Amino acid sequence: MFIADNYRKAKARKTVASRKLALISRPVSDRAALPHPERIRSHRVADGVATIIADASGLSQSEAKSLEDDLRTAALAQAGVTEARVALTAAQPSRTLIAIGSGKGGVGKSTVSANLAVALARMGKKVGLIDADVYGPSQPTLLGTDAKPTAENDQLIPVSAHGLKFLSLGQLVSPGHALAWRGPMATGALAKLVEADWSDAELLLVDLPPGTGDVQLSLIQKSRPAGAVIVSTPQDLSLIDARRAVDLFNKMSVPVLGIIENMATYACPHCGEASHPFGTGGAEAAAAEMGVPFLGRLPLSIAIGEESDAGRPPAAGAGPDSDAFAAIATKLLAAVTH
Numbered sequence: 001m002f003i004a005d006n007y008r009k010a011k012a013r014k015t016v017a018s019r020k021l022a023l024i025s026r027p028v029s030d031r032a033a034l035p036h037p038e039r040i041r042s043h044r045v046a047d048g049v050a051t052i053i054a055d056a057s058g059l060s061q062s063e064a065k066s067l068e069d070d071l072r073t074a075a076l077a078q079a080g081v082t083e084a085r086v087a088l089t090a091a092q093p094s095r096t097l098i099a100i101g102s103g104k105g106g107v108g109k110s111t112v113s114a115n116l117a118v119a120l121a122r123m124g125k126k127v128g129l130i131d132a133d134v135y136g137p138s139q140p141t142l143l144g145t146d147a148k149p150t151a152e153n154d155q156l157i158p159v160s161a162h163g164l165k166f167l168s169l170g171q172l173v174s175p176g177h178a179l180a181w182r183g184p185m186a187t188g189a190l191a192k193l194v195e196a197d198w199s200d201a202e203l204l205l206v207d208l209p210p211g212t213g214d215v216q217l218s219l220i221q222k223s224r225p226a227g228a229v230i231v232s233t234p235q236d237l238s239l240i241d242a243r244r245a246v247d248l249f250n251k252m253s254v255p256v257l258g259i260i261e262n263m264a265t266y267a268c269p270h271c272g273e274a275s276h277p278f279g280t281g282g283a284e285a286a287a288a289e290m291g292v293p294f295l296g297r298l299p300l301s302i303a304i305g306e307e308s309d310a311g312r313p314p315a316a317g318a319g320p321d322s323d324a325f326a327a328i329a330t331k332l333l334a335a336v337t338h
């Protein structure tokens, strides 16, 4: 009896307290009266102070700023509100950075990077591509656009092409001006590209310069890629250098997601006969020997060269070349998500 009595009193006290709390934190007006109701996660008004928490996921910096301004203005316009506090939250996109390197130049690393990025975007991924090739930034040509990125609050806004976003060191200088950047200048410029407004990009592919120099080291140390991909042609010379690139990533504890053999089989456009001007299978054998995955082989195809030079990535089209890039992109995605 005594216990039941006390229980009833305690319950009554709790009800009064929660009513008081509800009164104190009751919004002055309906949340739906504020703009962007779909983004508002909570809205409280107490003692003339409106506190709004809104979700800014996927918005660019400028969009987030206007969301904040709109909410503050609308909250201050409501009766009894003298101060408005707006806090924006954003589910940080868990962005996976993949470095694409090669031991030596001219093996098709930039072509492969562009087409893998396009293939991944066609698979529904939100993809960003950084052209960090200090000695020969070629992504604007490969993706067929000379649009320049804009900047907001000192942050670069990437350019869109073929369903992906990209930034290139080549966009930061006028056409024809070679970028013989070294050391701090190159690494500083690369940091700007990595820290750009990539908004909802889940995958960030970085087309590195060939070799194992400052830019590669700086990227590994500062941005900690989730993995690296090495592009090589089947020749021994290219493979010796590819081994060096694998070594660098191994030493820096960046998992090598795989090796891609480029310019392998050549199919004669007239008779269809397959030949192997640079040999074949070398990269696969080297991968097995180094204990790293082999991601696949791309043909030496006149169409790949011509279409790439014309700014039409073959991966954006249809046919065997596009299929070859899609197959490697599928394997890469599986390697990254495991």
Ligand SMILES: Nc1ncnc2c1ncn2[C@@H]1O[C@H](COP(=O)(O)OP(=O)(O)OP(=O)(O)O)[C@@H](O)[C@H]1O
Residues within 6 Å of the ligand: 102, 104, 105, 106, 107, 108, 109, 110, 111, 112, 133, 136, 138, 209, 210, 262, 263, 298, 299, 300, 301, 302, 304, 305, 306, 308, 309
């Ligand atoms: N599979 C391929 N078939 C035919 N041509 C190709 C293929 N891959 C690349 N190429 C051509 O080879 C040339 C070099 O390619 P790319 O610029 O991608 O190489 P890279 O390794 O990035 O070179 P660098 O690092 O020196 O800039 C380009 O003209 C490109 O179109």
